[in-house]
Amino acid sequence: MASPRFRMRRSTRYPAPLLPLLLPLLLGVLSAGPATAQEYDLLFRDARVLDGTGNPWFRADVAVAGDRIAAVGRLGDAAARRVIDARGLYLAPGFIDVHTHAGENLDDDTLSAAEPVLAQGVTTVVVNPDGGGALDLAAQREAILEHGVGVNVAQLIGHGAVRREVLGTQDRAATPEELEH
Numbered sequence: 646m647a648s649p650r651f652r653m654r655r656s657t658r659y660p661a662p663l664l665p666l667l668l669p670l671l672l673g674v675l676s677a678g679p680a681t682a683q684e685y686d687l688l689f690r691d692a693r694v695l696d697g698t699g700n701p702w703f704r705a706d707v708a709v710a711g712d713r714i715a716a717v718g719r720l721g722d723a724a725a726r727r728v729i730d731a732r733g734l735y736l737a738p739g740f741i742d743v744h745t746h747a748g749e750n751l752d753d754d755t756l757s758a759a760e761p762v763l764a765q766g767v768t769t770v771v772v773n774p775d776g777g778g779a780l781d782l783a784a785q786r787e788a789i790l791e792h793g794v795g796v797n798v799a800q801l802i803g804h805g806a807v808r809r810e811v812l813g814t815q816d817r818a819a820t821p822e823e824l825e826h
Contacts, residue, residue: 685710688725692736707736714738739768741799747772759795769797776805 687709693702694717706720716723742762747770762770772778772785779785782800789798811823 685725689731692731695737741769742767745770771799773801776803778803780806
């Protein structure tokens with residue numbers, strides 16, 4: 646008879662009752678074929694990517710599906726309707742111009758395509774800076790949508806525009822009632 650000291654103990658690390666549940670899952674994972682390559686709309690190959698975090702650039706492929714970045718990394722067998730060889734080129738997410746006076750000119754045909762802005766890497770502009778700009782943001786938004794613009798637009802409500810609406814050009818503090826306006 647074996648000594649109790651050498652008796653085999655049942656492992657509690659992997660409970661036996663779970664084995665019938667885990668085995669089909671494991672077999673399913675092991676038998677799955679290779680993942681099929683996704684086809685994208687646009688694929689930049691071998692770019693020097695600046696991701697905006699402050700880290701140095703890194704080499705990667707960048708895939709775009711629709712109007713969204715879909716994947717970043719070594720995308721080996723990925724396919725796209727259009728492929729751009731970005732070897733030696735830098736690629737960065739669109740910049741946001743947080744202080745632009747473009748709001749006054751959004752109905753200008755040269756800005757509707759936004760080519761000068763896009764040429765600088767800017768894909769989003771913030772309009773109505775410095776406390777000025779439109780007071781009626783809904784009307785401004787409708788005008789932007791009606792005319793069309795080639796970049797994303799974020800609107801601010803300028804403190805100066807609100808003050809002029811309530812106080813006009815009077816040089817005084819607002820009353821409590823005016824502050825509630």
